[in-house]
Amino acid sequence: MSAKFLPIVLMTLAMSFGAAAYAQEDKQEVDGKYFDKEEEPTYNVKEDGTVDWYTYSGFRRYHSECHVCHGPDGLGSTYAPALAETMKTMGYADFIGVVASGKERITSSETSKMPAFGDNVNVYCYMDDIYVYLKARADEAIPRGRPKKRDKKPEQATTYENECREGT
Numbered sequence: 001m002s003a004k005f006l007p008i009v010l011m012t013l014a015m016s017f018g019a020a021a022y023a024q025e026d027k028q029e030v031d032g033k034y035f036d037k038e039e040e041p042t043y044n045v046k047e048d049g050t051v052d053w054y055t056y057s058g059f060r061r062y063h064s065e066c067h068v069c070h071g072p073d074g075l076g077s078t079y080a081p082a083l084a085e086t087m088k089t090m091g092y093a094d095f096i097g098v099v100a101s102g103k104e105r106i107t108s109s110e111t112s113k114m115p116a117f118g119d120n121v122n123v124y125c126y127m128d129d130i131y132v133y134l135k136a137r138a139d140e141a142i143p144r145g146r147p148k149k150r151d152k153k154p155e156q157a158t159t160y161e162n163e164c165r166e167g168t
């Protein structure tokens with residue numbers, strides 16, 4: 001490489017490191033749960049691929065409650081849209097709204113129905129988990145399949161889960 005390009009290369013490198021550091025600082029961790037700058041739940045993936053507990057939990061819940069229609073890994077099916085695509089643009093509030101209340105689209109040739117999960121404890125107690133998992137898939141922050149490494153379950157997650165499932 002000619003010396004005259006070196007400063008440009010170094011500058012570009014410095015800029016991309018700067019951007020990465022900024023992205024990290026944009027996230028806040030509270031008891032093992034991550035939030036973005038809008039204070040909405042988000043995922044965290046460490047350099048070695050370890051995901052936060054909620055992302056892992058979301059993987060499990062998604063694959064027990066949603067994948068029958070939406071396909072494995074959020075990739076969609078002939079029946080329901082690929083949520084790994086949807087979540088590139090859908091925000092937290094809209095996601096919660098659709099999952100809690102359902103959605104129906106009726107045309108002359110077909111009916112497409114997303115059921116309401118607002119009274120299903122296996123979904124509503126894990127809304128954030130499923131949301132962050134799908135966001136991670138949408139951002140391609142995690143590959144297909146079960147995350148190989150995860151943080152251990154935060155005490156806070158157990159407390160919330162128990163209270164939510166008991167309806168207190």
Ligand code: HEC
Pocket residue numbers: 062065066067068069070079080081083086095098099103104105112113114115117123130
């Ligand atoms: C019985 C099949 C079925 C199950 C189970 C199901 N969905 Fe859906 N879902 C659909 C269909 C069909 C649509 C598209 C509805 C439409 O055309 O408006 C949809 C739409 C959605 C949308 C809106 C997508 C968009 O592009 O607007 C979200 C978000 C969603 N589902 C999340 C979930 C989550 C999370 C779960 C699991 C908790 C789940 N769904 C389980 C059938 C299902």
